[in-house]
Amino acid sequence: xKKSARKRSKVIGRGSSSFSRSTLYLMGDHILKLEGQxxxxxxxxxxxxxxxxxxxxxxxxxxxxxxxxxxxxxxxIPFFINxxxxxxxxxxxxxxxxxxxxxxxxxxxxxxxxxxxxxAQEERIREIKTQRKARKILRLIESHIERSQSDHDHSxx
Amino acid sequence: MPVTCPxxxxxxxxxxxxxxxxxxxxxxxxxxxxxxxxxxxxxxVMDAPRIEVEAGATCLHHSDRKAESICxxxxxxxxxxxxxxxxxxxxxxxxxxxxxxxxxxxEKLGTGAQSYRYDNIALGLALIPLVIMWPxxxxxxxxxxxxxxxxxxxxxxxxxxxxxxRAIFAVLVALCEIIGWITLGLLLFTESTNG
Numbered sequence: 001x002k003k004s005a006r007k008r009s010k011v012i013g014r015g016s017s018s019f020s021r022s023t024l025y026l027m028g029d030h031i032l033k034l035e036g037q038x039x040x041x042x043x044x045x046x047x048x049x050x051x052x053x054x055x056x057x058x059x060x061x062x063x064x065x066x067x068x069x070x071x072x073x074x075x076x077i078p079f080f081i082n083x084x085x086x087x088x089x090x091x092x093x094x095x096x097x098x099x100x101x102x103x104x105x106x107x108x109x110x111x112x113x114x115x116x117x118x119x120a121q122e123e124r125i126r127e128i129k130t131q132r133k134a135r136k137i138l139r140l141i142e143s144h145i146e147r148s149q150s151d152h153d154h155s156x157x
Numbered sequence: 158m159p160v161t162c163p164x165x166x167x168x169x170x171x172x173x174x175x176x177x178x179x180x181x182x183x184x185x186x187x188x189x190x191x192x193x194x195x196x197x198x199x200x201x202v203m204d205a206p207r208i209e210v211e212a213g214a215t216c217l218h219h220s221d222r223k224a225e226s227i228c229x230x231x232x233x234x235x236x237x238x239x240x241x242x243x244x245x246x247x248x249x250x251x252x253x254x255x256x257x258x259x260x261x262x263x264e265k266l267g268t269g270a271q272s273y274r275y276d277n278i279a280l281g282l283a284l285i286p287l288v289i290m291w292p293x294x295x296x297x298x299x300x301x302x303x304x305x306x307x308x309x310x311x312x313x314x315x316x317x318x319x320x321x322x323r324a325i326f327a328v329l330v331a332l333c334e335i336i337g338w339i340t341l342g343l344l345l346f347t348e349s350t351n352g
Binding site for chain 1: 158160161163164172186188189191192193194195196198270271272273274277278281314316317318
């Protein structure tokens with residue numbers, strides 16, 4: 001039972017806030033949002049109930065990228081001018097890597113606020129942070145949704 | 158069913174196509190969306206007859222609706238919205254959930270809306286005081302061991318199955334702490350008897 005349950009669950013996203021962390025699982029017939037470490041709270045989004053998914057772009061990453069570029073310039077340039085690149089290599093390298101990462105995120109759609117809507121609730125899914133991830137998960141659950149919603153409609157009729 | 162605008166959280170927005178973008182009048186920023194077949198499914202609204210005359214029992218939760226039956230467990234007056242059935246008996250929702258929970262097999266008890274991760278709690282009890290206030294480990298270590306033993310059968314405590322590794326690690330850490338305390342006590346005792 002345990003092995004089959006483990007097979008049925010697949011991690012599709014992780015998120016964390018200051019005091020708790022959350023994980024998004026793809027289960028057999030629903031998406032499970034699990035929050036907390038000591039007390040686990042479950043939110044279930046059944047495929048048969050999902051009406052829509054929508055997302056809005058978050059401008060946070062753009063600002064972060066600008067800050068990292070400025071940081072890179074501020075750290076690296078004075079040292080390069082004085083021919084002391086070794087001292088600035090580490091902080092400037094981190095700033096550069098962060099900029100490249102944020103540039104990649106921005107190029108693939110940027111950070112988003114993602115929402116799932118059912119007849120009973122509309123909830124922001126904090127575990128899905130980028131547009132790339134949102135599209136990937138939508139592709140993943142699309143077939144499940146179509147199958148379960150067509151089954152549901154057949155059973156009603 | 159339309160979605161609520163994520164910017165103003167007030168206006169309802171219709172999703173016209175299967176997939177696309179739209180914007181609310183409150184902001185010019187675009188909202189990307191994907192609509193699923195259930196979006197256009199009409200929701201069935203349940204209703205119960207409203208009371209028309211002064212006389213007659215009303216539902217406990219809906220004072221304007223006529224009571225149609227009485228809960229077999231608690232005797233509550235219920236309208237057809239509040240009524241449910243279990244084994245052919247009319248029950249209110251509270252009694253239904255209580256009875257349903259009792260009848261669930263042990264392995265399904267942790268599949269509700271919330272569950273306690275006793276292995277994590279025990280690990281926290283064993284490790285956190287060690288870092289922030291080590292003297293209280295003389296209390297928290299036995300509590301951690303007790304917690305693991307008390308809830309050993311309730312494993313995995315969660316909808317998502319996992320191993321007992323955390324619980325075992327918590328017991329090992331707590332045992333080390335207890336051994337540490339015993340050693341410290343013995344050392345102090347022998348020192349006081351010798352000196």
